[in-house]
Each structure stands twice: as structure tokens, then as C-alpha cells.
Amino acid sequence: MKKVFCRPKSMTDTVFHYCAGCGHSITHRLIAEVIDEMDIRGITIGVPPAGCAVLAYKYFNVDMIEAQHGRGPATATGIKRMLPDRVVFSYQGDGDLAAIGIAESFHAANRGENITVVFINNAVYGMTGGQMAPTSMLGQKTTTSPAGRASLLDGHPIQISEVFTLLPGTAYIERCTVNSPAAILKTKKAIRKAFEYQLDCRGFSLVEILSPCPTNWKMTPIESNRWIDEVMSKKFPLGVLKDLPAGEAKKGGKTP
Amino acid sequence: MNKVLMQGNKVIGEAAILAGCRFYAGYPITPQNEIPEYMSERLRQVEGGVFIQSESEIAAIHMVVGASAAGARAMTSSSSPGISLKQEGISSLAACQLPAVIVNMMRGGPGLGNISPAQGDYFQATRGGGHGDYRVIVLGPATAQELADLTMDAFDLADAYRTPVMILADGMMGQMMEPVVFKEPKPRVYPERHMMRGAGTGKHKIIRGLILDPLEMEEHNWTLERKYRVIAQQETRHELYRAEDAELILVAYGTGARIAKGAIKRLREMGIKAGLFRPITLWPFPTAELRELAKRNKDFMVFELSTGQVVEDVRLALQGYARIGFHGRPGGVVPTPAELANVIIRQYDPKQGIAEHQ
Ligand SMILES: Cc1ncc(C[n+]2csc(CCOP(=O)(O)OP(=O)(O)O)c2C)c(N)n1
Ligand code: SF4
Numbered sequence: 001m002k003k004v005f006c007r008p009k010s011m012t013d014t015v016f017h018y019c020a021g022c023g024h025s026i027t028h029r030l031i032a033e034v035i036d037e038m039d040i041r042g043i044t045i046g047v048p049p050a051g052c053a054v055l056a057y058k059y060f061n062v063d064m065i066e067a068q069h070g071r072g073p074a075t076a077t078g079i080k081r082m083l084p085d086r087v088v089f090s091y092q093g094d095g096d097l098a099a100i101g102i103a104e105s106f107h108a109a110n111r112g113e114n115i116t117v118v119f120i121n122n123a124v125y126g127m128t129g130g131q132m133a134p135t136s137m138l139g140q141k142t143t144t145s146p147a148g149r150a151s152l153l154d155g156h157p158i159q160i161s162e163v164f165t166l167l168p169g170t171a172y173i174e175r176c177t178v179n180s181p182a183a184i185l186k187t188k189k190a191i192r193k194a195f196e197y198q199l200d201c202r203g204f205s206l207v208e209i210l211s212p213c214p215t216n217w218k219m220t221p222i223e224s225n226r227w228i229d230e231v232m233s234k235k236f237p238l239g240v241l242k243d244l245p246a247g248e249a250k251k252g253g254k255t256p
Numbered sequence: 257m258n259k260v261l262m263q264g265n266k267v268i269g270e271a272a273i274l275a276g277c278r279f280y281a282g283y284p285i286t287p288q289n290e291i292p293e294y295m296s297e298r299l300r301q302v303e304g305g306v307f308i309q310s311e312s313e314i315a316a317i318h319m320v321v322g323a324s325a326a327g328a329r330a331m332t333s334s335s336s337p338g339i340s341l342k343q344e345g346i347s348s349l350a351a352c353q354l355p356a357v358i359v360n361m362m363r364g365g366p367g368l369g370n371i372s373p374a375q376g377d378y379f380q381a382t383r384g385g386g387h388g389d390y391r392v393i394v395l396g397p398a399t400a401q402e403l404a405d406l407t408m409d410a411f412d413l414a415d416a417y418r419t420p421v422m423i424l425a426d427g428m429m430g431q432m433m434e435p436v437v438f439k440e441p442k443p444r445v446y447p448e449r450h451m452m453r454g455a456g457t458g459k460h461k462i463i464r465g466l467i468l469d470p471l472e473m474e475e476h477n478w479t480l481e482r483k484y485r486v487i488a489q490q491e492t493r494h495e496l497y498r499a500e501d502a503e504l505i506l507v508a509y510g511t512g513a514r515i516a517k518g519a520i521k522r523l524r525e526m527g528i529k530a531g532l533f534r535p536i537t538l539w540p541f542p543t544a545e546l547r548e549l550a551k552r553n554k555d556f557m558v559f560e561l562s563t564g565q566v567v568e569d570v571r572l573a574l575q576g577y578a579r580i581g582f583h584g585r586p587g588g589v590v591p592t593p594a595e596l597a598n599v600i601i602r603q604y605d606p607k608q609g610i611a612e613h614q
Contacts, residue, residue, distance in 0.1 A: 064460065074316075076322060081319075
């Protein structure tokens with residue numbers, strides 16, 4: 001009989017610690033499938049964050065170096081500049097990328113570092129217990145915005161992907177989600193494209209993924225998936241936000 | 257190699273290049289700007305060299321983490337406030353057992369402070385500096401020649417012990433020009449197995465500071481501690497200057513030691529037999545060597561460009577076996593040898609010994 005579904009080779013045989021319905025586990029699998037399909041396991045180096053994905057190094061069967069909270073793109077920069085022919089990805093949550101690590105992320109993108117960032121936007125700080133994130137929705141109740149996020153006190157949800165499109169160093173930016181089988185397939189294609197752009201030295205690629213956090217949203221997994229469609233994606237519209245044609249790509253982030 | 261006249265900051269840059277440093281990231285701050293400037297030019301000229309002017313000191317040190325993991329000899333430099341920002345990454349380097357060289361050209365502080373030479377970061381440097389239970393090897397050069405030699409040695413030590421090494425100097429050392437001869441660097445010894453370059457067809461590698469299980473974390477802490485003990489036993493360095501017949505031993509490092517040497521000349525002209533004990537490794541502090549001196553010397557005088565940091569290590573070393581006097585000037589004030597000599601004359605009576613610092 002033909003085997004049609006198995007664990008990707010780029011994944012270890014380890015049970016995820018993620019909550020039921022969490023988007024991290026789906027995304028991990030997609031990345032591993034892409035690495036397998038592109039046959040780049042041996043040349044890939046991943047940089048997991050501080051956040052719920054802090055243990056990602058246990059799940060990927062590729063070289064992994066844990067970054068401090070928010071510093072992934074800086075660490076990835078150091079690796080990629082020394083090893084330009086490796087595929088380097090940084091995996092980050094919204095607190096990691098859009099708050100504490102905004103400078104590292106923004107400047108890596110602006111330098112056109114030839115790396116890929118997989119950005120899990122779940123509108124909360126998952127790991128630390130559901131505090132407000134820079135991407136929390138207006139009115140969203142979290143453990144540090146008990147009355148709901150108020151723009152005058154807390155600012156507005158940051159649309160990282162839109163902001164990053166303005167930087168000439170970015171080559172490819174797409175916002176996806178993992179709340180339905182169709183969306184998951186689309187996300188996989190986006191991750192693959194981002195890795196392919198990196199192999200083609202086109203510059204910085206970013207895949208933002210609207211990702212359910214049922215635990216901290218205090219919803220069931222099904223309600224969470226619905227909330228992404230009905231609320232989150234209104235502020236964070238899905239789709240390709242930037243796709244530089246090959247000729248125009250900046251070939252950034254390279255040391256001559 | 258020929259003798260050249262060179263500014264301290266550039267000496268560090270050149271020594272790093274000669275030692276095989278191929279990655280530098282840093283953010284401008286006075287009084288060390290000549291280091292990134294020099295590196296930006298030299299790293300363009302050598303094969304495989306990478307220079308990045310980072311968006312902050314935090315980014316710089318985490319770039320160094322990545323470059324070091326990838327197998328490069330990597331360096332960053334800054335001055336006091338910037339070194340505070342780097343501490344997260346230095347702690348990470350220590351935890352992950354990654355080699356790197358960090359230069360701190362100290363300035364007056366705390367806070368933004370000023371840009372004058374000071375030694376107020378001694379505690380920060382010699383006590384680890386960031387969070388967690390770790391140490392950093394700290395070298396305290398006192399001449400441009402030592403900037404060259406110790407920068408090269410720093411890379412070797414970092415590799416040998418897979419740990420961050422700090423060059424701790426100050427604006428005076430960085431700005432001053434002196435003649436230097438660059439020694440022949442040793443060939444690098446750093447096994448490929450420590451480098452993260454993609455798993456190939458083999459097992460994947462993990463570099464991490466995160467260890468959630470307390471017992472495992474404890475074991476990692478002890479592993480580091482065992483390494484630090486070996487360093488403390490094998491790597492201490494110090495210089496003795498006119499100490500053979502000395503009755504009073506000054507203890508000072510870096511710029512402070514230069515001033516102390518001038519003061520010693522003056523004191524000797526006045527008939528006071530003074531000598532110098534100069535720690536070159538600030539961590540590990542040459543504790544045993546200093547204690548050895550206390551077998552015959554009962555009077556020590558600590559001098560530093562801070563309010564009393566080195567003096568604590570001297571107390572720990574001498575453990576009450578000798579009298580300890582103290583003079584310090586913080587904030588970027590650089591006292592003259594004459595001032596130090598005058599202070600010593602007031603505090604030291606050859607018959608009664610040094611007035612003890614409380
Ligand atoms: C310097 C520092 N500050 C704070 C933390 C604590 N911390 C760990 S993860 C995290 C936020 C995680 O949120 P996010 O990045 O959105 O990822 P998620 O857990 O939601 O996937 C925080 C604040 C830390 N590890 N380091
Ligand atoms: S807390 Fe949220 S982000 Fe973290 S594992 Fe659970 S569902 Fe996922």
C-alpha cells in the first residue's frame with residue numbers, strides 16, 4: 001500500500017506541547033513539509049524565539065539556535081552573513097517581532113537580509129499568560145487590558161506586514177492564516193515561496209500567519225477559527241502584500 | 257613585524273583582523289568609534305569579512321551570537337552604556353558556550369555619564385555583567401602593545417574555553433597613540449563540531465540557553481562553573497613592577513596602573529620603596545599571586561578610576577593579612593601621578609604602614 005501521510009523528515013518524533021487548536025503546531029508542520037519538499041534540511045538553520053514556540057528546536061530535525069526574546073532577526077543576520085548559502089529562518093510571535101524585537105526585525109528587513117521570518121500573529125502574548133500584544137484588537141480583553149484594548153491608552157494594533165512592505169529591502173510579504181484546510185494549503189505555499197526567494201537571494205521575506213490561541217482567547221478551537229475570519233482578518237487582511245518581480249529584487253543583505 | 261605608531265582603538269581593530277576576526281557588528285559610541293570605523297574598512301579588504309553597523313548594541317551582540325554559532329571569529333565593541341545593553345547577549349554567549357570578543361572602552365558613569373576615561377564598569381565586567389550564574393574572562397590592557405597582544409589572546413581564550421572574553425580599557429587607552437609590534441597570530445584551534453552550519457546528512461544540532469528542567473539547568477550551571485574553575489587556575493596574569501624590594505605595593509590596572517607607575521617613580525625619589533602589582537586578567541583576578549605577596553608585604557595601596565571596586569577583590573585576596581589603603585577618582589577625572597604620590601605620602605608612614613581604608 002502507498003503511504004500518503006507521514007511525519008516530515010524535518011520533524012522529530014516528539015509530541016508537541018502546544019494547546020489543542022493552536023496555530024503553532026500546524027505552522028511547524030508546514031515549515032517541515034516545505035523543507036522536505038525543497039530538500040533543504042541539510043542546509044537549513046532555524047532560529048526559534050522566546051514565546052510559546054520556545055521549544056521549537058525540539059520539534060524540527062534541522063539545526064536550531066534559540067534566540068533571546070525578539071533578537072531572532074539579529075542572530076539570523078549573523079548566521080546568514082557568515083553562511084550565505086544556507087537557508088536561515090527566524091520564527092517569531094507578535095510580542096517577539098512587533099514589540100521587544102521591532103528594531104531587530106525592522107532593520108533586518110530594511111537591510112534586505114536574505115532571511116525568512118515566519119511571524120505568528122495570535123494577538124496575545126501566549127507564553128506568559130495572555131497579556132496584550134501590539135497586535136491585540138481594539139476592545140480585545142486580555143490579562144493586561146481587562147477593560148479591552150483602548151487606542152488612546154494602548155495604541156492601535158500594528159500592521160507589521162503593511163509597514164514592512166514600505167521597506168525596499170523586503171522582497172516577499174504575505175499574510176495567511178491556518179484556520180481552515182484551504183487556508184493551511186495557502187500558508188504552505190507562502191512559506192515555500194519565501195524559502196524559494198531566499199534561495200534566489202531576493203532579500204527579506206516575511207510570512208505573517210493569523211494564528212488561533214484558544215487558551216488565551218478563552219474560546220474553543222472552532223470559535224477561535226471563526227474569530228480569525230470575523231474579527232482579526234478585518235484588521236489584518238489576508239493576501240500577498242508584496243512580491244517583487246525577480247529583476248527588481250534588491251539582492252539585499254549580502255556582503256560583497 | 258615592523259614597529260608602527262598607532263591609536264589604541266585601531267590597534268584593537270588590526271589585532272582582531274590579524275587574529276582572524278571576520279565578523280564585526282557595532283553601534284557608534286565615543287570613545288571607541290575608531291574601532292567600528294577601522295573594522296568597516298579592513299573587513300572589506302579581507303576575504304569573507306563582514307561588517308555591520310547595527311541598529312543598536314543589543315542587535316550587535318545578537319548578530320555576534322549568530323556569527324559565532326556559524327563558526328566565525330566574531331567581535332563587537334562599545335563603551336559603558338552600550339555594554340549595559342549588550343549584557344543580555346553576553347549572558348547568552350556564556351550560556352550557549354559560544355566564543356566572542358567584546359571590547360569595552362569605559363567612560364564616566366553611571367547613566368549617560370561622559371566620554372572621559374574611567375574604570376567604573378569593573379564590577380559589571382568581572383561579576384558576569386548580565387543575568388545568571390556565569391563569568392566572562394576580562395583582560396585589562398595598559399599599553400597599546402598590550403591592546404594588540406591581548407586582543408589576539410582574547411580570541412584564542414574565547415575559542416579554548418568557548419566563552420565570551422572582554423577587553424576592558426578606557427577612552428584614554430583607546431585614543432592614545434603608541435608604538436606597537438603585532439605578533440604572529442597563532443593558528444585557530446576550534447573544532448568544526450561546535451559550529452552550526454546546517455545538519456547536512458547528519459544529526460541536527462541545537463544551541464540554546466533555555467533549559468526548563470531545574471536539575472538539568474543546575475547541571476549546566478555546574479558544567480560552566482567547572483570550566484570557570486579551570487580558567488581561574490590556569491589563566492591569571494599579572495605584572496610586577498619594582499616590587500622586589502618594595503615595602504608598599506600599589507595595586508592598579510589599565511590606565512590606573514600607568515598613573516601608579518608614575519607615582520612610584522616619584523615616591524622612590526622621596527625614599528619610599530613602592531612597587532606595583534598590576535592585574536592583567538581582571539577575571540580571573542590573580543588572587544593567589546597577590547596573596548603570595550602578602551607573605552612579605554604588609555602594606556597595599558589600591559588605586560582605581562572608580563570609587564572602590566578593585567579594592568573589594570584585593571580585600572578578598574588578602575583576607576586581612578595585610579593593611580589596605582585606597583585612592584579612587586571616578587567620573588572621568590584622571591589624576592596625575594603627582595596627585596597619587598601626594599595622597600600616598602599622606603596615608604603612608606613607613607614605620608606605621610598605610611592608613612587603612614574603611
Ligand atoms: C527579555 C525578555 N522579556 C520578557 C520575556 C518573557 N516572555 C517570554 S515570551 C513573551 C511573549 C510571547 O508572546 P509572543 O511573542 O506573542 O509569542 P506567543 O507566545 O504568543 O507565541 C514574553 C513577554 C523574556 N523571555 N525575555
Ligand atoms: S497559549 Fe496559545 S499560542 Fe501558546 S500554545 Fe496555547 S494556544 Fe498556542
